[in-house]
Amino acid sequence: MTFDTIGIAGTALTVNRKWLDAISDNLANVNTATPTSGPAFQARYVEAQAGPGNTGVYVAATPQGDATGRLVYQPDSPIADKSGYVRYPDIDLSEQMGSLIMAQRGYQANTEVVNRAKDIYEAALQIGKSS
Numbered sequence: 593m594t595f596d597t598i599g600i601a602g603t604a605l606t607v608n609r610k611w612l613d614a615i616s617d618n619l620a621n622v623n624t625a626t627p628t629s630g631p632a633f634q635a636r637y638v639e640a641q642a643g644p645g646n647t648g649v650y651v652a653a654t655p656q657g658d659a660t661g662r663l664v665y666q667p668d669s670p671i672a673d674k675s676g677y678v679r680y681p682d683i684d685l686s687e688q689m690g691s692l693i694m695a696q697r698g699y700q701a702n703t704e705v706v707n708r709a710k711d712i713y714e715a716a717l718q719i720g721k722s723s
Contacts, residue, residue, distance in 0.1 A: 601705040603648025608699040610651055611638045615692045618683050625664075625678040627671045632661025633681040658682055 614636035621633040635657030640649050660682070667676030 597709040598706055600646070600648040601702045601709070603643065603650060604702040605699060605706070607638065607640050607649050607651055608695050608702065610654075611640075611695040612692070612699065614638050614654070615688055615695060618681075618688050619685075619692070621681060622683045622685055622688070623680070625666070625669060625671060625680055626661075628663065628673045628677050628679050630679070631659035632679045633683075634659050635681060635683045 618635045624633045626632055637655050637657070638651055639653040639655065641652035642648075643650050661679045662682050663677045664680050665676050666672055666678050669678050672678050
């Protein structure tokens with residue numbers, strides 16, 4: 593049972609880490625301008641799914657955001673088109689920050705589950721040694 597707990601929490605740690613990776617990519621590229629002739633940076637997202645038979649949680653898909661992005665008038669930019677526009681990703685900074693907090697908390701919670709299960713396992717070993 594203890595090993596199942598560690599394994600299940602471990603799958604959640606992996607999902608939360610991948611979610612944190614996606615968010616960090618999105619935050620790092622929120623101000624990445626591209627020419628209007630090309631696509632904008634596409635935000636990364638993580639879709640999680642429960643594993644079969646209570647075996648944990650897994651990344652089901654990693655969809656990307658819209659490549660259309662948003663056009664911003666910046667005539668001084670060296671990559672601006674003839675009309676003075678550049679393309680930015682359509683990433684909502686506040687949404688990403690909210691997701692960052694949730695992913696961090698999920699990671700921390702599952703780390704605590706692993707630590708508690710490890711402590712219980714070690715206590716059980718100590719009981720076995722003293723018998």
